[in-house]
Each structure stands twice: as C-alpha cells, then as structure tokens.
Amino acid sequence: MNRWRRGPAPAAATGPDPGPFVMEFRGVGFTYPGPPPVTALGACELTVRRGEFLTVVGPSGSGKSTFLNLAGLLDVPTRGRYLLDGIDTGGLRERERAALRGRRIGFVFQSFHLLPHRSALENVGLALLYTGVPPAERRDRARAALERVGLGHRLHAPPGQLSGGERQRVAVARALVGRPSLLLCDEPTGNLDSASAAAVLSLLDGLHRAGMTVVVITHDPEVAARGGRTVTIRDGRLYERARPA
Amino acid sequence: MAAAATRMSVRDVLGEALAGLVRRPGRAVLTGLGTVLGVGGFVVVLGLTATLSARIDGRFSMLTATEVTVEDVAAQRDPYAPPAFPADAERRIRVLAGVEHAGVHWQVRPSPPVGSDPVGSDPVGSDPVGSDPAAAGPAVVAASPEAVLAMVPRLQQGRLYDDFAERTRQRVVVLGGGAAARLGVTTLSTRPAVRIGGEMFAVAGILGDVARQPENLLAALVPRATAAELWGPPGAGAARMLISTETGAARQVAALAPVALRPDRPEFLRAVPPADPRRLRAGVGADLGVLFLLLAGVCLLVGAAGIANTTLVAVLERAPEIGLRRAVGARGRHIAAQFLAESALLGGLGGLLGMSLGVLAVTGVAVARGWTPVLSPAVLAVAPVVGLVTGLLAGAYPAHRAARVEPAAALRR
Numbered sequence: 001m002n003r004w005r006r007g008p009a010p011a012a013a014t015g016p017d018p019g020p021f022v023m024e025f026r027g028v029g030f031t032y033p034g035p036p037p038v039t040a041l042g043a044c045e046l047t048v049r050r051g052e053f054l055t056v057v058g059p060s061g062s063g064k065s066t067f068l069n070l071a072g073l074l075d076v077p078t079r080g081r082y083l084l085d086g087i088d089t090g091g092l093r094e095r096e097r098a099a100l101r102g103r104r105i106g107f108v109f110q111s112f113h114l115l116p117h118r119s120a121l122e123n124v125g126l127a128l129l130y131t132g133v134p135p136a137e138r139r140d141r142a143r144a145a146l147e148r149v150g151l152g153h154r155l156h157a158p159p160g161q162l163s164g165g166e167r168q169r170v171a172v173a174r175a176l177v178g179r180p181s182l183l184l185c186d187e188p189t190g191n192l193d194s195a196s197a198a199a200v201l202s203l204l205d206g207l208h209r210a211g212m213t214v215v216v217i218t219h220d221p222e223v224a225a226r227g228g229r230t231v232t233i234r235d236g237r238l239y240e241r242a243r244p245a
Numbered sequence: 246m247a248a249a250a251t252r253m254s255v256r257d258v259l260g261e262a263l264a265g266l267v268r269r270p271g272r273a274v275l276t277g278l279g280t281v282l283g284v285g286g287f288v289v290v291l292g293l294t295a296t297l298s299a300r301i302d303g304r305f306s307m308l309t310a311t312e313v314t315v316e317d318v319a320a321q322r323d324p325y326a327p328p329a330f331p332a333d334a335e336r337r338i339r340v341l342a343g344v345e346h347a348g349v350h351w352q353v354r355p356s357p358p359v360g361s362d363p364v365g366s367d368p369v370g371s372d373p374v375g376s377d378p379a380a381a382g383p384a385v386v387a388a389s390p391e392a393v394l395a396m397v398p399r400l401q402q403g404r405l406y407d408d409f410a411e412r413t414r415q416r417v418v419v420l421g422g423g424a425a426a427r428l429g430v431t432t433l434s435t436r437p438a439v440r441i442g443g444e445m446f447a448v449a450g451i452l453g454d455v456a457r458q459p460e461n462l463l464a465a466l467v468p469r470a471t472a473a474e475l476w477g478p479p480g481a482g483a484a485r486m487l488i489s490t491e492t493g494a495a496r497q498v499a500a501l502a503p504v505a506l507r508p509d510r511p512e513f514l515r516a517v518p519p520a521d522p523r524r525l526r527a528g529v530g531a532d533l534g535v536l537f538l539l540l541a542g543v544c545l546l547v548g549a550a551g552i553a554n555t556t557l558v559a560v561l562e563r564a565p566e567i568g569l570r571r572a573v574g575a576r577g578r579h580i581a582a583q584f585l586a587e588s589a590l591l592g593g594l595g596g597l598l599g600m601s602l603g604v605l606a607v608t609g610v611a612v613a614r615g616w617t618p619v620l621s622p623a624v625l626a627v628a629p630v631v632g633l634v635t636g637l638l639a640g641a642y643p644a645h646r647a648a649r650v651e652p653a654a655a656l657r658r
C-alpha cells in the first residue's frame with residue numbers, strides 16, 4: 001500500500017537517499033519585514049516522518065498560514081534551516097524552489113483556488129502543466145485522480161456546477177495527481193458544511209493510510225481531535241504534547 | 246540541482262492563453278475592439294489609396310499622355326481682343342517636333358437646329374424640342390480635318406472630310422454615332438443629308454467611336470471654314486486646339502505652343518499638358534492617407550491602451566490563479582509568457598478581424614463606385630502582425646507585473 005509514497009527511488013534519478021523525514025524545521029523563523037516588522041513564527045523545531053499525518057492547530061493569527069507558506073516553499077525562512085526530503089532548501093534559487101514545489105508538494109487551500117472557467121479535469125491537469133508531462137498523460141492521470149476522490153462522473157463540470165465538498169475534492173485530486181512527497185492542507189474544511197468536511201477529512205485519512213504524508217492546518221479543535229499527531233501553534237510558537245505510540 | 250526544473254512548452258503557453266480568452270469571449274471582444282478598429286482603419290486607408298491610384302493609372306493611359314489642349318484665354322487678358330487662334334494656326338503648330346495632328350475646334354453657339362427631314366419641311370426637325378438643352382438636337386461642332394484626326398476617330402461608315410472640303414467650304418458633315426441614331430441616319434447608301442440651320446449638309450461619314458473628347462459622338466462635326474462662313478467666328482474663349490503628339494513630346498509641345506501660335510501675344514493662349522501621374526497619385530495619398538492613417542494610428546494606440554489596461558486589471562483580478570500556478574511549479578517567466586501570449590493572441594485576432602472588416606469595407610466602397618478594388622498582399626500579410634505586435638507591446642508591462650505577484654500573498658485571498 002505504498003502507492004503514494006516516494007520510497008527509495010533509483011539513486012541516479014533523485015541523488016542522495018531522502019531519508020526518513022519529509023519535513024525538517026531546524027530553528028526556522030519568519031519575520032514579515034513590515035514596517036513594523038512582525039515575527040509571525042519563532043525559531044521552530046519540527047520533523048515530519050514519511051507517511052505521517054500531522055495536524056497543526058491554533059487560533060486565528062497564531063501563524064498557521066505563515067507555517068504553511070514556509071513548509072510549501074512559498075516563502076523563504078528569515079532564520080533557521082528547512083529540509084524537504086532531506087534537501088536543504090536554504091540558498092536555493094527561485095527556479096529550484098519552483099521545481100521542488102511543483103514536484104514534491106501538493107497544496108489544498110481553504111478557498112479551493114480552482115480556475116472558474118475550466119473543467120474539473122482541466123483544473124486537476126493544471127498541477128502537471130509545468131512538470132513536463134505530455135498533454136495526453138496529463139488528462140489520463142487527472143481522470144484517475146478524480147476517480148480516486150470519487151468524482152469520476154463529474155470530469156467535465158466547471159467548479160461553478162459543483163458543491164463546496166466536491167470542489168474541495170477536486171482540489172485534493174489536483175494536489176495528489178503529481179504524486180508529491182507532502183500534502184499541505186490549509187484549513188481544508190474551513191468553507192464546508194460538517195457533512196462535506198467529514199467527507200474531505202476521511203478522504204485525507206484514506207490517502208494517509210495509502211502512504212501519503214499529510215499535514216493539515218486548522219483552527220478547528222474538532223478536526224484536531226480526530227486523532228493522530230497534533231502540534232499546537234500559539235503566537236508563532238509550536239507546542240507538541242503527546243506523541244502517539 | 247534539487248529537482249528537474251519546471252518548464253512549459255510553447256503549445257501549453259498558447260493553450261493556456263487561448264483557454265483564458267475563449268472562456269470569456271465577451272470580454273475578449275471588448276478588449277480587442279481597439280485593435281480591430283486600428284488595423285481595420287489601416288487596411289481601409291491603404292486599400293482605398295491603392296484602389297484610387299490604380300484607377301488613376303488606368304485612366305492615365307498612353308492616350309492622355311500624348312494629348313495637349315490649347316485654350317483661347319485672350320478675352321481674360323483683354324475684353325476687346327479678337328479670337329486668339331490665327332487662321333494658319335495648324336500650319337504654325339505643325340512646325341513643332343513631335344506633333345502628329347493638331348486642329349482648332351469649337352462648338353457653334355447658339356446651336357443651329359439640326360434635322361433629317363426632306364427639303365422644305367420645318368428646319369427644327371421632327372423631334373419636339375423641349376426646354377431641356379440635352380433634348381434639343383445634336384450640338385454642332387466646327388472642327389478642322391486635323392482636329393477630327395487628333396480625336397483618334399473610328400469610322401462606322403463613310404469617310405472624314407478633308408482639307409479640300411475645308412478650303413472650299415463644302416456643306417459636309419460627319420455625324421457622331423449617337424447623333425446619327427437620334428437623327429435616324431442609319432445608312433449612307435441612300436446619300437442622306439441633314440438640315441443644319443437653313444442649309445443642307447451631305448453626310449460624309451458616321452463615327453463609331455472617338456478615343457479623345459467622346460462628347461463629340463453626340464455632335465455633328467462640320468469643317469471649320471464652313472462653320473465660320475455660315476455662323477461667324479467662335480465666341481470669346483470657345484475655340485480650342487487639340488494636339489496629339491508622339492510619346493514623350495507632349496510637355497515640350499505644350500511649353501512651345503503659345504509662342505509658336507502667337508509669337509506676338511503668347512499670353513493669349515494657354516496650353517494644358519497632360520497631368521503628371523506621379524503627382525496625381527501623390528495627391529491622392531496626401532489627401533486621404535495622412536489624415537486617415539493618423540486616425541488609424543490613434544485607434545491602434547487606443548487599442549493598445551485597452552489591451553494593456555484590461556490585462557493589468559486581469560493580473561490583479563487573477564492574482565489567486567497566479568498564486569496557484571506558482572504553487573504547482575510555475576516560474577515567474579511561465580506566468581509572464583502566458584499573459585504575454587494572451588494579449589498577443591488578442592491583438593493578433595483583433596488584427597485578423599480588423600483586416601477582414603477593412604477588406605470588406607474597401608471592396609464595398611469600390612463595388613458601389615464601380616471601381617476595381619486593389620489591395621496589396623503585403624498589407625493583408627502585415628495587418629494581423631501589426632495587431633500581434635500591438636498586443637505584445639500592450640501586454641509587456643502587465644506580464645512583467647504578473648511575473649512578480651507574490652504567490653504567498655496571492656493565495657491568502
């Protein structure tokens with residue numbers, strides 16, 4: 001059941017062994033330049049193992065989105081070191097960061113971020129547009145990903161014709177179609193009713209059981225209470241209570 | 246290298262740009278309207294200019310290039326001056342090099358009535374004469390034999406009158422084809438005669454066509470001396486001399502004619518040389534071209550501003566899309582390429598549409614006027630490119646802005 005795991009790939013293709021950690025924050029901090037400068041994240045230590053399901057929970061303004069932007073290589077830490085799949089991302093140029101983003105990270109956002117005038121199939125295929133996958137293969141893989149999230153019957157529907165829960169499932173399909181090392185979800189249930197939220201969360205659970213490394217960021221303690229490893233964030237600091245055995 | 250760099254094929258850039266346009270056709274049409282008008286304007290101006298130039302070239306045949314007219318302007322210089330052409334005008338002008346035929350002619354006024362009735366009947370003719378001067382019988386034109394030759398006549402029947410007829414002031418007439426039909430003269434085998442004023446004139450010939458001064462097809466031509474004897478000299482300024490020259494001699498002949506004819510008072514005569522075709526064409530270009538090309542340029546500028554503005558607004562509006570594309574691996578240059586391709590495509594399609602409308606307009610005007618529409622293929626090839634380049638230039642700044650959208654901030658929305 002290691003379908004979604006990157007696993008020990010051929011050495012020639014990926015270089016050094018990625019090791020057991022997908023994410024390593026080594027004293028990572030981030031300060032918005034301002035003025036006035038705002039330190040949204042202090043010096044954080046955090047590691048996420050391959051195949052783990054991590055929930056980061058905290059109130060609004062605690063630094064959750066900042067954490068996600070750093071983990072997703074959308075922002076550069078102002079201090080500390082961040083290793084993704086064992087690769088030190090410090091000092092990488094933008095084109096290398098874009099490549100890592102596109103190939104190793106899948107994003108799920110609270111507001112879905114689907115292109116309004118494109119079909120579900122095209123929206124999912126977009127995640128492969130920049131990675132050199134030919135168009136026909138893009139379509140096939142997008143269809144497979146949509147079938148995987150239970151939307152095989154809605155391939156050609158534009159987002160406007162989908163319910164909130166369906167839209168988020170399209171977004172999940174888009175996040176996993178590139179077979180990333182890490183699925184980063186920022187408030188994935190924030191815009192959904194409880195039934196749709198439960199469906200999306202069980203979908204993420206299923207992906208995790210199939211081997212995917214999933215990080216869910218939420219302000220909702222109920223989401224966090226579903227079990228698994230939970231890290232609390234408050235005023236830009238991470239607190240970890242118990243580690244499940 | 247941490248991972249293979251992300252990339253985007255030209256096909257994908259165009260695909261994304263096209264998808265961006267066709268999903269919002271209304272907005273695309275409005276955005277491209279300025280380019281449509283600008284390029285359309287250029288095509289219309291260039292097309293009409295070419296069409297008019299071709300028309301002038303067509304009219305400016307060999308025939309007009311070898312034609313000189315000398316006008317009697319004596320009355321303008323001196324109200325009491327007699328007619329300016331001397332009696333031996335034709336002998337004097339034939340001295341000049343390059344002259345083929347030259348002869349004096351004028352329309353006899355008041356026009357004597359012309360009829361084909363037998364002797365003794367009403368001299369006005371059988372046709373009821375209305376107040377409309379066009380309906381009043383054929384004009385009577387006094388023309389020396391040489392003047393008739395200078396018209397390049399083609400005889401339908403019979404022959405022209407000659408110098409002997411002129412010298413002896415014979416009552417002979419050559420009828421234009423139209424005039425003959427009106428008078429009911431269809432054949433010369435019956436030796437017909439027509440009544441002009443009070444006199445009977447034998448019909449010597451019927452003209453099928455004349456290359457110069459086609460109005461004479463509706464006239465009755467009589468020898469100059471005969472006309473002068475019967476109805477007196479031409480009125481002030483009525484006489485003209487028609488000269489046909491050899492190729493290339495017309496301007497020279499025109500320059501020398503007044504002095505050759507009237508060495509004492511050359512200013513009593515004005516020679517009209519053929520127009521310079523290059524100057525005519527330049528005139529058309531200058532009249533129409535400059536103003537309308539300017540207008541078309543303004544349209545194109547407005548079109549570019551329209552594309553630039555809409556694309557810039559779209560960049561701000563589509564910041565989340567840009568953020569998302571960056572999140573799935575797009576680099577700034579991929580984003581820039583997509584927006585640039587969108588505006589270039591919009592400009593190119595606008596140019597194509599504008600060209601089509603311009604061609605329709607030129608063809609419509611030409612057909613309505615009975616002209617042959619002329620459009621150079623270069624204009625047709627360049628028009629969409631002009632639109633494309635307009636779109637590219639207009640999209641440059643918005644594309645630059647799009648490439649610099651911060652993905653993290655854009656995705657926060």
Ligand SMILES: Nc1ncnc2c1ncn2[C@@H]1O[C@H](COP(=O)(O)OP(=O)(O)O)[C@@H](O)[C@H]1O
Nearest residue numbers: 032034038040059060061062063064065066067
């Ligand atoms: N662009 C920014 N410039 C300055 N401060 C910011 C910016 N974005 C977020 N912040 C601040 O950083 C802190 C953390 O923000 P954020 O990571 O968005 O929190 P959360 O996602 O948990 O609500 C907040 O105090 C917020 O005001």
Ligand SMILES: [Mg+2]
Nearest residue numbers: 061064065066
């Ligand atoms: Mg947030």
